Structures are given as structure tokens and as C-alpha cells.
Amino acid sequence: MPPISAVTVGGPAPEPGTPWALRRARPEDLGPIAEAELALFPGEAWSPAQLAEEIAHPSRDYVVAAEGEDAAGPLLGYAGIMVAGDVADLHTIGTLRPGVGIGRALLRWCEEVAVVxxxxxxxxxxxxxxxxxxxxxxxxxxxxxxxxxxYYRLPDRTVDALVMERRLRA
Structure with a gap:
């Protein structure tokens, strides 16, 4: 596995001829991530302050998928985990272009970091x-x-959360 700070080139292009890559989230990603949160999770989106705290927190690891081989282009997705002891919690994952492998790449990155x-x-x-x-x-x-x-409190109702688990090591 590459170092967790490395850029990893992604899989299928979201648009023909448009490469994308993963990289560790940076403070300047806060605005695009906050906008994506509102688009993807209306009524339950994390605030920019909550997201900033998450990205900066030493026990959290956040990744973004963005256009370009250096992941310097527009945001395509993001994910974040917290590791405490032998358990990792997937805090969030979202993709703005579903169906092209971005979500799978984000989840795989989070799992690899959790194992590290x-x-x-x-x-x-x-x-x-x-x-x-x-x-x-x-x-x-x-x-x-x-x-x-x-668990999920929406403006017009509540929805149960299903807790899911995957063993990362045998």
C-alpha cells in the first residue's frame, strides 16, 4: 500500500478522458465538501464547522476524490474515518458521480488506512x-x-440506522 498521504490514481473516468485520483483531504477542501454534504445529505448534512473539526482532528483520516491525475480538480467525492484502538468507524462517504467506482475507491482507501x-x-x-x-x-x-x-432525525421523520461491520484482518 502507498503511504496514506500519497495520491492514488483512480479507476474509470467520471467523464470520458477525465482522470481522477484520491488524496488526503486538506483544509481548502472544506468548502467543496460542505457543498457536497448539502447536496448528498439534505436535512442531515454536517455543518462546515463540524467538517473542519473532523478534517483537522488527529484521530481522523479524510480523503477526497477529485478530477485530474493529481486530484487538483473539482471534487467528485469524499470519505472519512476515525480509528480508536482496534476499531475504525466510517464517519462519512459520499460521491457526486455514482456508478463509476469512486465510492469503491474511497471505501478501499479508508479500509487500507484503518489497517495501517x-x-x-x-x-x-x-x-x-x-x-x-x-x-x-x-x-x-x-x-x-x-x-x-x-438515529437519523430528518425534518419530517426519523429513520433507523443499521449498524454494519466488516473484519479487516483475519
């Missing part, structure tokens, strides 16, 4: 009504291990 940081398993919460995300995580090897009733 000595995590043995990754946990995440996913909305019960988000069939696409549930399928994505199941295909990636995650299994449901619990439920958090009313």
Missing part, C-alpha cells in the same frame, strides 16, 4: 431506507450487526 492504523474491523451506520448504500456495503463485505432506532 491497526484496526481489526470497520463499523458504519447506514440509513435503513437507503437501499443503494446498503447494497454497496453488503457487496463490499459488510454485515448488519445491529440497529439504532430513530
Amino acid at each position: 492504523r491497526r484496526a481489526e474491523r470497520m463499523l458504519l451506520e447506514v440509513r435503513e431506507d437507503n437501499d443503494r448504500a446498503r447494497t454497496f456495503y453488503t457487496r463490499a463485505g459488510y454485515v448488519e450487526i445491529g440497529r439504532r432506532p430513530g
